[in-house]
Amino acid sequence: MTKPDRRVQRTRELIQQALIALIRERGYDPITVQDIVDRANVGRTTFYLHYTSKDDLFLHCHDAILGQFQLSPHTHLAKAALVGPEPPEAMTRAFQHLVEARALLTPILQGKDSLIILRRIRDRSAEEIAAHLRNAYGEAESRIPLDLLASYLAGAQIALIQWWLEKRPPHSAEQLAQSFHRLQRAAIRDAFGLGELEAG
Amino acid sequence: MTKPDRRVQRTRELIQQALIALIRERGYDPITVQDIVDRANVGRTTFYLHYTSKDDLFLHCHDAILGQFQLSPHTHLAKAALVGPEPPEAMTRAFQHLVEARALLTPILQGKDSLIILRRIRDRSAEEIAAHLRNAYGEAESRIPLDLLASYLAGAQIALIQWWLEKRPPHSAEQLAQSFHRLQRAAIRDAFGLGELEAG
Amino acid sequence: MTKPDRRVQRTRELIQQALIALIRERGYDPITVQDIVDRANVGRTTFYLHYTSKDDLFLHCHDAILGQFQLSPHTHLAKAALVGPEPPEAMTRAFQHLVEARALLTPILQGKDSLIILRRIRDRSAEEIAAHLRNAYGEAESRIPLDLLASYLAGAQIALIQWWLEKRPPHSAEQLAQSFHRLQRAAIRDAFGLGELEAG
Amino acid sequence: MTKPDRRVQRTRELIQQALIALIRERGYDPITVQDIVDRANVGRTTFYLHYTSKDDLFLHCHDAILGQFQLSPHTHLAKAALVGPEPPEAMTRAFQHLVEARALLTPILQGKDSLIILRRIRDRSAEEIAAHLRNAYGEAESRIPLDLLASYLAGAQIALIQWWLEKRPPHSAEQLAQSFHRLQRAAIRDAFGLGELEAG
DNA sequence: TCCTAAGCGAGACGGTACGTCTTGTCTTCCA
DNA sequence: TGGAAGACAAGACGTACCGTCTCGCTTAGGA
The missing domain is CATH 1.10.10.60 (Homeodomain-like)
Known part of the structure; x- marks a missing residue:
């Protein structure tokens, strides 16, 4: 012991x-x-x-850091959340939180030494997404391999956050959340052949 | 002189x-x-x-390296290319080329010091995509800010390549190209409200 | 208590x-x-x-170590012992003993950290020799200050032992004892003006 | 080259x-x-x-240090020098020099780390003495092995210098030189059977 | 054709950080 | 309550690279 x-x-x-x-x-x-x-x-x-x-x-230290990226696929990729073009409230809050955590996150996103943790965040994120999709929709239903799809979504998410925090474009957290939500929704709908339920 | x-x-x-x-x-x-x-x-x-x-x-040395990523938005995001669910032939060839260049690319994609060039590839890629979209569809038409969309697509693309070369999943270059093409198409269609033209 | x-x-x-x-x-x-x-x-x-x-x-630990140097001035510098050119039997035995103790003594004589104990052995030896000479011959009789003489003899003794154990010259313990005895005898005779009693 | x-x-x-x-x-x-x-x-x-x-x-650095011990066997053990009880002038001067060099020599003689150089000084000194004796008197003439005798003299010399510089006894450089000279002379005379030429 | 400045190979140098080692103190917990 | 176990602060060690620096040698290209 x-x-x-x-x-x-x-x-x-x-x-x-x-x-x-x-x-x-x-x-x-x-x-x-x-x-x-x-x-x-x-x-x-x-x-x-x-x-x-x-x-x-x-x-x-990754707990202290990963916690800053509060984007859980269970909420922002929930079936219900993907119906309409509006992002779940939690996602908007998550993006707002990122701005506040900028002081800690920027050095991490930029420093070359922190590539390791970034990679880890990306991989873990991909795993979570894949697991969620497999769970919610079933592996077989997808026209796109689920691991590929998960990797695509996770990479895009990280890239978007990096871009937003680094380049500081004038878009608001709400705008970010909405755009990101739309793109995710489009990808998943395409994969699972959910058609266009509404104009958006 | x-x-x-x-x-x-x-x-x-x-x-x-x-x-x-x-x-x-x-x-x-x-x-x-x-x-x-x-x-x-x-x-x-x-x-x-x-x-x-x-x-x-x-x-x-980036010419020697960037040349390996032969994904030009002018071809793989051309309006005509986005009609059907089949990827342009050039894209398939590009993915095939990546496998051949693996010996050079893997160390670059993994090493932490090479983060700089990866970032540069990503940014340049995003710029090219944005320019192409602005040109082909017009800035105003998009429901999603074009710079954001470009960043999303570029990040996803890099992440996918990284994932594919590193994790070596059993998917073929053709499959990669097709999946990637679908996802890009879905994103752009959603942004520009092009509806579901066909089942895919 | x-x-x-x-x-x-x-x-x-x-x-x-x-x-x-x-x-x-x-x-x-x-x-x-x-x-x-x-x-x-x-x-x-x-x-x-x-x-x-x-x-x-x-x-x-010095008791365990000092004991190895069994050269007591009371025996090897006794007045009677200095008459003839033959060393007292005890001295020969002492040198023989040194060979047997080589395994323990060599590391001590060589290691730089053990300088302290070597110094201590030398000083104690010098004190004993000085006390013995003072006692046996009287301070006043010497043409050479007794503390100086004692230091000379003690230093020479240690050096000889070191040299013998380290360099391993082909001389036997008996030869060592005899030579050392002669040299000590010569020094003391010179100091106290005892002349040449015999050819040796 | x-x-x-x-x-x-x-x-x-x-x-x-x-x-x-x-x-x-x-x-x-x-x-x-x-x-x-x-x-x-x-x-x-x-x-x-x-x-x-x-x-x-x-x-x-030993040149800078060895030079301080200006006791060359060629002068202080020269045949002519050993005739009378008076030390050669050079020896007295050498001892005087030692006092002046005390600031440098004391730390060296005391520090445990400097044992190495002390050992080297001793060995080199012994070699020089042996060479000189072999040259001046011939190996065969000695009743005492020359290497042993040299080691004895060298060890005694170092010990004497150490004792003098460390313990600072009240003896003058002249006294030191004279005593040391007598003792050396006695040792060599005994070894080569030169008898007592005079009372001293 | 010479000659003169540049480009260059070689490698010593000052500097910074590394990961390891040992020392002597201090704390915790067990018998 | 004393001692085994071992965490800890301190700081020297020898190594690995870095980026700068001198030193001569080579090697054009203009005189």
Whole structure:
């Protein structure tokens, strides 16, 4: 049996919070391990005792980061949500939330070192979408392989968010949500042959 | 006036070819400047005389790389191409070409350092798509902001290629082309309200 | 009053024996505190409870080590012993003993960290020699300051032993003893003006 | 052919001088490689380009250090020098020089890390003495193996210097020289059976 | 045809960060 | 309640690259 050892937990949190704080200040790439341990008031060795590298630490922070992307396929891809051209309220709120989280997200979306987590977000997102579609519509019904479709949707979603946060186009969160909703709906309808139920 | 000096040109080519060759062998990230100059039989100084960094050199190689992504919106998003559910032949060929170029592309798509060029490919792709749509359909006609739509399509395209080359799912190039074509068509039809012309 | 506490004694012995054993195996320098506590089946804290450092422990082991240098001035510098050119039997035995103790002594004589104990052996040896000479001949009789003479003899003795154990010249223990005896005798005779009693 | 490259020579001198200066200030042991490169205004890498460790550097400084021990067997063990009880003038001067060099020598004689160079001084000294004796008196003439005798004399000499510089006894340089001379003379006379030519 | 400036190979250099190692302290928990 | 277990802060270590720098050698292209 391993004892949880409250100290260990505390140390890890100190280190993770130090990283998050530093990312907000200067972005991810220029941060060094020394910066992190200085900020966390922790010995260099201790850092390597818990994480193998800065990237490894970063991956272990993904809960703090993934949580920012609050786009759950269960709500924004629910069958009911895809009927009309209006996006579910939750999606609009999610896009609004992204703006607020920009300080943390921008450095992550831009830094080259954070590519790993971006990839992970994308893959996890694709998996969730695929699972949801398989569940809600059934694999066999689709004219397009579900894994392909999921990858398409997940990639488009990430790209859209990246584009919006980086390029800062003048579109509002509502507009974003609506456009994204339309495009998703079109893709899924096409895949499952749901026809044009209304003009939109 | 600067004289072209054939030697300068030759040196740059040596360096670029050295990089391309090394990428094929081990991927992009682990390559060091020293590796490149050793391979190119060139002095370290000479390298920095022409390029400011490995990334800078990489960007100057982008012709050699961008050329591999032979997806031009002028052909695969042409109005005529979007009528039926069958992808234009050129698109199928482009996907087939990607498989052949896998040895070069995979390290680039995966390495974190190559994020820059990936971003550049994506942005340039988005610009081309936007220009094409503006030209072919007119900005005003769209229910979705054209820049947003272009970003969506470009992101989805890159993600799909990445997914296909990395995960190596069992779908053929033809299948890829067809699915991708359907999804693009659905998005554009939805944006421009072209209705369901046929069952597909 | 502190209780002797047999456990404390036991722990110290465990630690000391661990050190001695490790010295025999790999020499002194590369041993770490962690090595010692692992070998002794003792907690790190416990070690520092009894000794302040590896060197400190080493000094507390000196009985186990000093005992190997069985050269007592009371016997090998006794007035009677210095009459003839033949060394006292005890001295020959002492040199023979050194060969047997080589496994333990060599790492100590060579390791840089063991300089402390070597210095201590030398100083103690010099003190003993000085006390003996003062006692046997009287301070005033010497043409050479007794502390200087003692230091000279002690230094020469250590050096000879070091040289013999390290360089492994082909001379036998008997030869060593005889030569060393002659040289000591010559030094003391010169100091106290005892003339040439015989040809030797 | 290797070019000497004046820069390399300069760098090495900078580093060596930095070490010597630091030894004078704080002794040898507590100096770190970083201290040295800081003082020498040299990159850490550069240090390791020329020397493998602090000790290695130290050994390469031995000319600067060995020179302080100006006791050449050719003068202080010359046949002529051993006739009378008075030490050659050069020996007295050498001992006087040692006092002046105390600031540099004391840290070296005491620090545990400098054991290496001390050993080297001792060995080289022994070799020189052996060579001189072999040359001046002939190997066969000695009742004592010459290498043994040389080791004895060299060890005694180092020990005496160490004792004098460390313990700072009230004896003058002249006294030291005289005593040391007598003892050496006695040892060599005994070895080569030169009898007592005079009372001394 | 020479000669003179540029391009170049070679590699030393200062610098930054890395991941590892050992030390001595401090905490927790068990017997 | 003392000791084993081991987390921890501190900081030196030797390595890997970086981008800059001198140093001569080669090699045109204009005189």
